[in-house]
Amino acid sequence: MITKRIIPCLDVKNGRVVKGVNFRGLNDVSSPIELARYYSDNGADELVFYDITASFEERKLFTDILRAVASEIFIPLTVGGGISTVDDFDRVLKCGADKVSVNSGAISNPSLIEDAAKKYGNQCVVLSVDVKRVDGKFKVFSKGGRENTNIDALEWIKNGVEQGAGEIVVNSIDTDGVKRGFDIEMLRAVLEIVNVPVIASGGAGCTQDFIDLFKQLPSIDAGLAASVFHFGEIKINDLKKTLKENDILVRL
C-alpha cells in the first residue's frame, strides 16, 4: 500500500533558503541545492519550494535554482509562491517541478485551477489553503495568512477539487508556529469532504505530533513542516523509523 509522505518545505528568497537553518555537516546551510540534496538523501518523500520573492529578477533566480535542484534531485518537487497564471505553471514545470501549488492566485484568478488542470492534469495542481477559525468557522486567509477573505474554507476546498485540484495542502494558521501538533479537527473536517490527497501543514513540533496525525487521521496522506526539519529538531529518517514502529506505513 501507499506510504504516508513526509515533506519538508523550503522558503526561498534571493536564491537562499530563509527561516534560519541549522544543520551540522552542511557547508552552506542556506543553499537550496545542498539542503534539497540533504533531505533527498535522508528520507524526504517530496520537497516543496516556496518562492517568497516579489521582483521579476528574483523570480528568474528562483527558476534557475529550481532547474539546478531538478537536475540532481530525483524525487517529486512541488513549487509554490507567486503562481497566478497558467504561464506561471509553464515557467516552473519547464524547470523540473512536478506539481504546482496555488494559494492566493486561485482567489484572484477564479479560473486558474480549472485552466491549469485542463492543460497539465489534476495531478499537477495543488491547492494550498491558509485557514483560520473566525467565530468558530473555518475561513480562508490570503496574502500569506494576513488577510481574511471571509471565504468559507470547506466550501473553497470542495470547489477547488471540483475545478480540478488534485491535492490539498491545509495550513492551519491557528496551530502554525505553536509547535503543539497539527490541527486534527480542521484536517478531519477537510478529509470528510474531499477524496483527493490531503497534506497537513502547521503545528508540527515533535515526532509525537506526526504519530498523532497519522493515528488520528488514517486517511491523511502527508505531513509537511519546515523549521522542525531545518533546525534538526526532527530528523526525517528517525521520524520515519518511529512511525514504522508505530505501525504507520512509511518508505524507509
Add this chain to the structure above:
Amino acid sequence: MIAIVDYGVGNLYSLSSSLKFIGEDVVVTGEKDKIARADKMILPGVGAFSDAMKKLTDSGIADIIKEQANLGKDIMGICLGMQLLFEKSYEYGEHKGLSLLKGNIVPLEGYIDKRLKIPHIGWNSLKFERESKLFKYINEGDYVYFVHSYYACECSESIIASTSYDKPVTAAVQKENIYGCQFHPEKSGAVGLNILRAFCER
C-alpha cells in the same frame, strides 16, 4: 545514445536530467532519423492516452517506434508511455495503442476499493512477478513513485512487477526488448536511478 522521444507532451527535464546524472548520453528529440540512430528509446508521457496516441501517429513517430522495436531495439515506456505500448486503452472511449505488448489499459476506478483515492499518487512498493534485467540493482519491496488513474490488465505475458493498492496493480512490464514502468523512475530516488541504469546497460 538514449533517445527520449519528444512528441509534445509532458515535461522531459527531470527524465533527461536523471539519465545524464547516471552518465548516459541523451538526446530529447521528435526527429525520426535521430530516434532511429539512437541505441535505445524511452517513451515518456503524461496526460490523456488518445491525445498522446494521436500525436505519435500524426507525426509518424508511432511508425518509427514500432519499426525500431521490431528490429530489436530496446524501448522503455514510462507512465502513460508504458500504457501506449499496449493494444488498447479504455480511457474516455476506446483507443488503439502501439500494440507492442498484449493487454489493455483500464481505469482503477471500479477495480480498487472505492474508499481509496484516485489517482494512485505516492510511494508504493514493488513485488517482483518475474526476473528482469531492470531489477539488477534493486530489491523486491523497494519503493517507487506512482501517479496514475489507469492501469494495464490482461498483461500476464509481460508483467514483471506489481504493486498493491488494495488489489494488485501492474507496476512494470517486459517482453524481450520492450520495457515499461507505470511508476516514474526519474522521480523515485536512488531506486529509480538504478532501474534506469539497468535499462541503459548494453
